[in-house]
Amino acid sequence: MSDTSIIQIDTASSVAIYEQIANAIRAHLVAGRLQPGALLPPVRELALNLGVHHNTVAEAYRTLAREGWLDLRRKRGAVVLAREAPHATAAAERRFTRHLGELTAKALADGVSPATAARHLEAIAARLRNG
Amino acid sequence: MSDTSIIQIDTASSVAIYEQIANAIRAHLVAGRLQPGALLPPVRELALNLGVHHNTVAEAYRTLAREGWLDLRRKRGAVVLAREAPHATAAAERRFTRHLGELTAKALADGVSPATAARHLEAIAARLRNG
DNA sequence: GAAATTTGTATGTTTGTACTATACAAATAG
DNA sequence: CTATTTGTATAGTACAAACATACAAATTTC
Numbered sequence: 001m002s003d004t005s006i007i008q009i010d011t012a013s014s015v016a017i018y019e020q021i022a023n024a025i026r027a028h029l030v031a032g033r034l035q036p037g038a039l040l041p042p043v044r045e046l047a048l049n050l051g052v053h054h055n056t057v058a059e060a061y062r063t064l065a066r067e068g069w070l071d072l073r074r075k076r077g078a079v080v081l082a083r084e085a086p087h088a089t090a091a092a093e094r095r096f097t098r099h100l101g102e103l104t105a106k107a108l109a110d111g112v113s114p115a116t117a118a119r120h121l122e123a124i125a126a127r128l129r130n131g
Numbered sequence: 132m133s134d135t136s137i138i139q140i141d142t143a144s145s146v147a148i149y150e151q152i153a154n155a156i157r158a159h160l161v162a163g164r165l166q167p168g169a170l171l172p173p174v175r176e177l178a179l180n181l182g183v184h185h186n187t188v189a190e191a192y193r194t195l196a197r198e199g200w201l202d203l204r205r206k207r208g209a210v211v212l213a214r215e216a217p218h219a220t221a222a223a224e225r226r227f228t229r230h231l232g233e234l235t236a237k238a239l240a241d242g243v244s245p246a247t248a249a250r251h252l253e254a255i256a257a258r259l260r261n262g
Numbered sequence: 263g264a265a266a267t268t269t270g271t272a273t274g275t276t277t278g279t280a281c282t283a284t285a286c287a288a289a290t291a292g
Numbered sequence: 293c294t295a296t297t298t299g300t301a302t303a304g305t306a307c308a309a310a311c312a313t314a315c316a317a318a319t320t321t322c
Contacts, residue, residue: 008229016280019145023233030236042298053282058299067240075289075298088242096238097251098139102154103234104255105161107227109198111219118256120228124235125252128245147309173269184311189270206269206318 009050017052021060029069029080040070040078140181148183152191160200160211171201171209 007024009017028034040046043061047054061078064070068083107117138155140148159165171177174192178185192209195201199214238248 010226014147014150016145018280023237026240027233027236030239044298055283055300056281059280061299069240072299073289074287074300075291075296077298085240086242088244088247092238092241093243093247093251095141096234096241096243096248099234100231100251100255102158103227103230104259105158106154107223108161109157109200109216110223110227111217112224112227113219114259114262116219116224117227118259120224120231121252121256121259124231125249125256128235128249128252131245149309175269186271186312187310190309192270203270204318205271205316206267206320208269 007046007050009052017050018056018059018063021046021050021057022063025060025064026067026069029064029083034080036080036082038080040080042077138177138181140183149187149190149194152177152181152188153194156191156195157198157200160195160214165211167211167213169211171211173208 007021009020011017013020015023025034025040034040040061041049043054043057047057050057061070061072065072065078069081071079071081073079104117104121108114138152140151142148144151146154156165156171165171171192172180174188175185178188181188192201192203196203196209200212202210202212204210235248235252239245
C-alpha cells in the first residue's frame with residue numbers, strides 16, 4: 001500500500017465509504033499485493049489522501065480486522081496478518097453467483113458490450129487459474 | 132416473473148432492499164427472461180411474497196422505470212418496455228471491473244476456491260459470448 | 263353512468279446508520 | 293518523564309430506508 005493508495009471512492013455510490021475502502025483494501029490483500037507483516041498507513045494519513053474523516057478509515061480497518069486480515073494496535077498501526085481462508089459455505093458461493101449475475105446485468109444495462117464484459121470476466125478467471 | 136418471483140432478499144446485507152429487488156429484476160430483464168410487454172406483479176403482491184412493504188417494491192419499480200425498463204401506470208401495472216442500451220461510458224466499464232475484482236476478492240476471502248470462482252466467471256462469460 | 267375495485271403514488275413518521283467533530287487512551291520515542 | 297503518534301470512544305447531525313396510512317387514477321362491474 002505504501003502511499004500510492006489509489007483507492008477510488010465513488011461519492012455517488014450508495015455503498016458506504018468505509019465499505020468501499022474496506023473492499024478496495026481487501027482486494028489488495030487477496031491479490032497478495034499486501035503481504036503479512038505489511039503496514040497500512042495511519043488512519044489519519046489515508047483519510048487525508050481520500051478526503052474523508054479518519055474515523056471513516058478506522059471503521060474500514062476495523063471491518064477488515066474483524067475478518068481477520070489486520071491487527072490494530074495503538075501507536076503501532078494496522079499490520080497485515082497471515083490469514084487462512086475459512087471453509088466456504090454454500091451460502092457464500094450462492095451469494096457470489098447472484099451478485100456476479102446482477103453486477104454483469106448492471107454493466108450490460110449501462111451499455112457495456114457483452115464481448116467486453118466477457119473479456120473482463122475471463123481475464124479475472126484466468127488470473128485465478130494461474131494462481 | 133409470473134409468480135415464482137425467486138427474488139432472494141438478504142436482510143443481513145447492507146444493500147437496501149429496494150435495490151436488491153431492482154437488481155434482481157434487472158438481471159431477469161437483461162437475460163431476456165422478461166420480454167417487452169410482460170407484466171410484473173402488482174407492488175402489493177410482490178411485497179407480500181417478499182415480506183416487505185409495498186412502497187419498498189414500488190421504489191424498486193420506480194428505479195427501473197427511471198432506467199427505462201418499465202412503464203408504470205395506475206391500475207394497469209408495471210409493463211416491461213423495449214429498451215435500447217445506452218452507449219457505454221468509460222466510467223461504466225471501470226466501475227464494472229473494479230466491482231468485479233472486489234466481489235471476487237470477497238468470495239475468495241469467504242473461502243470460495245479460486246477454481247470454483249473461475250468456473251462461475253467463465254460460465255457467465257460463455258453465456259455472454261453465445262448471446 | 264355510478265360505484266367498487268385495483269392499481270401506482272404521495273406524505274409523514276420512525277428508526278438506523280454513515281459520517282464527522284472532538285476528546286480520550288495507550289504505546290513508543292526522545 | 294514528557295511529547296508525539298497512533299487507534300478508540302463518544303456524541304451529534306444529517307440523511308435515507310422502510311413502513312403506515314391516505315390519496316388518486318383507471319378499469320371493471322352492476
